[in-house]
Each structure stands twice: as C-alpha cells, then as structure tokens.
Amino acid sequence: MTEFLAFTITGIVTGAVYAVAASGLVVTYTTSGIFNFAHGAMGMLMAFLYWQLRVHLHWPAPLALIAVLFVLAPLFGAVIERILMRNVRGSDTGVALMVTLGLLLFLIGLALTWWKQTEPRALPEFFAGHSVRIFSVNVTWHELISIAMAGVVAVVLRLLLFRTRTGIAMRAVVDDRDLTALNGGRPSRVSAMSWALGTMLAALAGILLAPKLGMSVFNLTFLVITAYAAAIVGQLKSLPLTFAGALALGLGEAYAVGYLPTSGFLSHVKPSLPMIFLFAVLLFLPQVRLRIGRVVGGRSVRVPSWREVGVAGVALVVASWIIAASLGSADLASMGQGLAFGIIMLSLVLLAGYGGQTSLCQMTFVGIGAVVAAKISHGGSPIGVIAAAGAAGAVGAVISLPALRLTGLYLALSTLAFAVLADNLFFLQVFGGGGGLAFHRFSIVGISFNGDVAYTVLLAVVFMLMAAFVLAIRRGPFGRLLSAMKDSPAACATLGLDLTRTKVAVFALSAAMAGVGGAFFGGLRGSVSSNDFIYVQSLVVLLLVTIGGIMTVLGAFLGGLFLGPGFYVLGKIVHLDALTFLGAGLGAMTIARSPNGVVGQISGVVDRFRRRPAQPEQGITGVEVIEEVERVVAPVG
C-alpha cells in the first residue's frame, strides 16, 4: 500500500509538470494558430539558462528564477513570435511546421554548442534535502512545489483567460482573428503575448523537471512530445482536459516504473509511454470534417521532360564517376552520403511535395529498411533491397492509418512519436545500445560494387532510377490524383475517392522508398547503429530537402548535397559540433519566405532572367474578391 501511494505521488508530481508544459503548448496553439514543435526545445534552453545563472554564476534561486521566468522566457517567446511566426501566419500549416521544426533543431544545436554534453551538469532541486512525510511516504519540497505550481498555473490561466481583457482578447483571436481586428483588437499583440506566456510555461516545466531528468539537451527537448500527448486529450484546445491527460500520463508512467519488470522488452515501455498514450488517444479522436471554402494556391513547379531527365541522369552518373575517381576516401564518403540522403529525400518529395502529407519519421523507415536488408544477406542483394522496401512500406501503412483520418498536424505528431517509439523499443533492441549491424556492399548478377568509387557511382545510378520513378508517378494518373487531393480533398471525396486509402497508399510507398534508401545507406556505411536513425535525424533530412525544394526531385538532390558534401566542407571552415542542427534549423526558419526552397529561388531567378512574367499565383483569390463585391451590389434574385 505504501508502495502504491509512493508511486501515486510520484505520478501526480510528474503529471503536474507535464500539465504545466502542455498548457503552454495549448495556449500558444489556440491563440496563434501555430503548433509549436519547438516548445520543448524552448523549455530546454530556458532550463539551461537557469542552470547557467543558478549553478554556474551562483545566483540565488529566487533571483535566477525571476530572471528566467519573468524576463528571459517571455522576451524570448515574444521575439520568436515577432521575428519568425509573423511571416508564417496565413501560409499553410506545412510552412509553420517547418519553421517550428527548424527552431527546434536550431535550439538543440545552440544548446549543444554552448553547453557541451560531455561536461557533467546537475541542477539542484528546490530546497534540496527537505521533505515531509505524507502517509508514511517521503515527499520532497521540490515535489510539493511542482504540484503547487501546476495548481497556480491552472488558476492563473483560468483567471487570465476569463477575467482579464487580454485573456478575453486571446480567446476572441482564437475564434476569429479577422473579426477581432475589425473590432479594434490587436491580434498580433495578443499573439506575441501568448508566445511569451507559452515560453514561460515551457521554462517552468523545464526547470521543474531538469533536476530529475538531468541536464540532457535531448531529454528535455523531448518534453514536448510528452506535453502534446497530454494536450491531445483536449484536442489541443481544452485546458481542463489537457490537465487530466497530463495527470493520467504522469500516473501511468509512475506505475509503469513501479510495476513493470526492470529488464527485458517491457522495461522499455516506460520511456515510450507518452508515445503509446498518444497513439491510443489518436485512435479515439473523431474523424475531422472535410473543410471546404478554402482557396488553395496551386504552387507547382514545372515537371522536367523525359529528355531533360535522361540528359541530367547521364550527366550525374558520369560526373559522379569522374569526381569520385579523383577524391580521397574521406571526401568520397561525404559524396556517397549526399547521394544516399538524396535517395532518402526523394521519398519525401513523393510524400510531402506531391502528396501534401508529412512524415517526421522518415529515418525510422530508413532504419527499418537497413535492419531488414542487413538480416537478409547483409544487405548486399536485390532480395535484401526488396525486403527492405516491403518491410518499411508495411510499417508505414500501419502507423499512418490512425493519423491519416485526422489533419496534417496529427500526422506530424504521430510520426514524430513513432520515431521516438522506434528509437526506444526497436532500434535499441536490435542494436543493443551502441552496437552495429554489418553490411556487405551490393552485388547483382555477379557484379559487385565493392570499391568506394564503384559504390558511389552505383548510388548515383540508384538516385537517378528513383528520381525517374518519382517523376513517372508525378506524370501518371497517381501523380495527378495526388495534386488534385492536395488542392481539394473535399472535391476528391465528392467524386468518390477514398481519401484515407489514397493517403495510406502514398505514405506506404514513400516509406518503402525510404526503406530502399536504408539498404543502400547501410551498404555505404558498412555498418549502421541506432544513432543513425534517431528522431532528430528524420528532422534534419526533412528540413534539408525542404530547403532544397521539396516539390522537385532536384530539391532532393540539392538536399542530399547540403547534408553530405555541404556540411562536410562547411565543417572544415567552421568548427562547431552541432553544425548540421544549426545549419538545417537556420535554413528551415527562412522557409516562410520561399516555400519552394532553393529550387524555387533558382527558377524565380531564371524566369526573371528570361523576362518571362512569373506565373500568376492564386488567380482565383483575386477573382473571388471581385465576385464577392459583385455579390454585395447585385440585387439578390
């Protein structure tokens, strides 16, 4: 009984901190309409800043707390809103997703650079050493404070949102931003305030959690996944339900720690509980209604002709042969990586660029492909590649199913959750922490691509074949269908298209392509480990292909080029540990200005050079406005 009570108290404490984090997420999301994937990273950064003041500079706790919670955090949140999020609003959710993910990676990169993870760091609890006995269970003051804080947050948010002018304005903005503006409210100021508030809450959660969780950049950032697992119970809207969800999650975790075996498969369930929780809740969420009356500007990019593709393909293969033959082995490895990542990124061009879906777990599919290929013939055979595609595709179909009934945001959330889940439950099992899987190089009909140069050329050939495959889809009925579905899902449904099935199909196909990438990636490396597939890698890959231009196969090539040779060369000039995170994050944050990435910029310049007028974007928007005016003046009937 005492044991049970102890676990319950631990659960309530954890749940309280989750509630604080989750309520911050909900407040920013509902008020600004942007789901902040960087919420946990912001909390992490603030926790580190607090550590800097409190431990490194020996400030007294109250002073450090005031500095972080009431000065740095709100300031940071408001500045982020002003600089980054303002451009994002009004553009589609895809852009908001990339920008907040970019911020997430950038903050991780920043923290890794400033606070090197090799140094041990610890944050003391509040009033460390003090505790009280409640029914024969020792409860530390820190734990009591955590619970009290959640209570304070609940009461303050309630009062703020329902009793103050600001809060009422916040809720009004949620309901109708334009109407609020018409009535003289200032949605942008309100939105900045909500970001300030959200960051404060993230900071508070981070500081409360850090003593227990440790000063780990990744673990603290991770808090966001836990937080949104809780927030999703309230469908990202309701604060009371969010609190309930957080509590359930905290208790579940505590009991899992207490009662599940400490070794074997089940012992990994505890860190995965938020993700399992999330999937379970997703299954019960009602299907969203199809939205109509939304004008979609069909931004689209010219599809190259087969002739152009053929010429480019031959040129790429020949060029990579010549370059590969003249490079030293380290340089060559980076080039091979670029091509391998290019192959992986092609799967995202299909999924996100053509299909308008998101995946934050593409490297997980790569990993699944790699593992399956390695188990069969060490990856070196066509059978291995096919099996990799099959396995990754099947997993893709299964995990996308619950989220695809819902909106894009839920797909992003659940794929990220899946990536983390796979890290904990699958990859760590397969590789057994730090271990690797050996790969042979690919060989077919007696021809082996054993040498580094030969393998690099092979990768170039595979890239071209996959690019041609993706382009063939783009030109065929399925590609047309994907464009149509992106422009108007509602219209597709009223023509008899089963949207969910189509989405699952494209998701599975994309996952299968990533699986193929995994087989070749493994061959390139010679051996892979769980670190190659951790969730941030998926984000890096997604962001870099977005920066390259996710609408086109050329964008995938460029994305691979950045991630392979690009950062390799940059790393020789700038000596920073987390260069990839910083670079990818920074690049992604500018995506609001140019949603088609570098390819979009280039084709814009080319168009201007040829003095061709740029394609009229969103012609309908203009027409609709005129029509609306007509409607107002025309006599009705």
Added chain:
Amino acid sequence: MSLLSVEEVSVRFGGVMALQDVDLTADPGRVTGLIGPNGAGKTTLFNVITGLQDPTGGKVRVEGKDVSGLKAHQRARLGMARTFQRLEVFGSLTARENVLVAAEIHRRWAKDGSNPKEVTEQVLERVGITDAATERVDAMPTGLARLVELARALAAQPRLLLLDEPGSGLDTQETEAFGDLLVDLAHEGLAILLVEHDVELVMRVCEVIHVLDFGRKIAEGPPSQIKADPRVQAAYLGTDEEAAPDEEVVRQ
C-alpha cells in the same frame, strides 16, 4: 420513389439554425430549383446531401435507402456529383486534367472499363470548354472555372447532379447556353438540383422550385406559382437582404 429525398433535415451552427426540418426531392429527368436569399441554408443543404456536413437531425435517402451513415466518397459512388459555390477546383492542374482526374477516380471505383481520356474529351466538348482545356484553372476567370467544375462533376457520370450557383460569373450569352445544357442533361435522364441567384435562369430551366428562407422551406412549386407567392416576394424584398451579404463577407 424519388432518386433523392431529404427528410426533415436540420443543421445547427452554435446559435444559428442553418436548416430547420427541410424536405425536398429530386427526380431524374428534370431540374429542381433551390433558391433563397443569402444565408438561407442552400449550401449547407448541399453539404448535408453530399456528406460533407452531418445534420443535427433528419435523413437523406437515395432511392429510398438511408445514406446518413455514409461518408462523402461512399455517397458519390451512389451516383452523386456536385459543384461548389466557393470553388474547389484543382488549381494547380489544367482544365483537362481536372476533368481527367475525375474520370480516372470514377473508373477506379466503378470498374466500368470506361476510357478516362475519351470521357474527358466528350465532357469538355459538351460543356464547351475544349478551347480552354490546356489552361491552369487557378488562372481562369470564375465563370470558366465554374464550368470546369461542372465538367469535372459530369466526368464522374452521376445520376444526381448538385450545382451550387454555377451561373455566377457567366455573361448573358453564356448563361443562355448554360441553361440549354442543363435542360438537355435533364432530358437525358439526369436529376439536377440547382442553386442559383439568377432568377431568370431558374425560372426558365426548373420544373419545380423549392424556396428556403432562414433555414426553413417557405414554398415549393412550379415557377409560375413561386413567382406569384407572396411569402417568396417578402423573403426576397425583406429587410434581411441588406444584412445577408455582409454576413457572407465576414464568414470568410
């Protein structure tokens, strides 16, 4: 038994009753009109029929069978197709591709061995937009884009066609031709439900007209009867005429 029958359908949006106990039928071989001032609930009713909006109460039947539990795509497979008042074209595709997609979707579920390319050319010709077929639809004027939506709906080879203000954006001549097309389509056996603000067009092509006002059906009958109905005149000339368009603007 009617091809489509709507029975006592109600829809509530918060405090607004967008539809209240509305009954309506549509039959093959004729154009059925649905008119009413702005905000009367016409589009909402279309959404209920096609499965994009769950009603608060009431039923929708196709050939007597209750389809209330079916999703939009399942209803489409019973032979419904529609156009949208606020266009839902595939903006990044050309007019021809818009129609082709529809024909391809149709073939996939109907498995009728139809040739999507042929169907597309036929439909484009029929609607009279072959000349504009290679243009991207998001660069088209509204009137033309509406015709693309009509062509797209026809490519799904429906039995029941729901048109939400298809005529707005067309000039007098185009409207004339459009009216003829509707009559022809109906004579070929299609059931058409037409929402339209152009009263002249409605009076010309419809055999029966239903009138909605503030979510309630206030009249039903042949054009001559509707024209003379005092309640209909009151609804159109009533005070809400000023307010409705404003509401429309805000709603966006």
